[in-house]
Amino acid sequence: MALDLIIGGAVAALLIVYLGYALARPERF
Known part of the structure; x- marks a missing residue:
C-alpha cells in the first residue's frame, strides 16, 4: 500500500x- 511506503519512508x-x-x-x- 502507498501508506506503508509513506510511513516507511518517514521512519527511514x-x-x-x-x-x-x-x-x-x-x-x-
Missing part, C-alpha cells in the same frame, strides 16, 4: 537524521 528519514546528528555531535551520546 527520521533514523537517517538521528544517526547523522549523533555522528556530528558524538559528545552528546
Whole structure:
C-alpha cells in the first residue's frame, strides 16, 4: 500500500537524521 511506503519512508528519514546528528555531535551520546 502507498501508506506503508509513506510511513516507511518517514521512519527511514527520521533514523537517517538521528544517526547523522549523533555522528556530528558524538559528545552528546
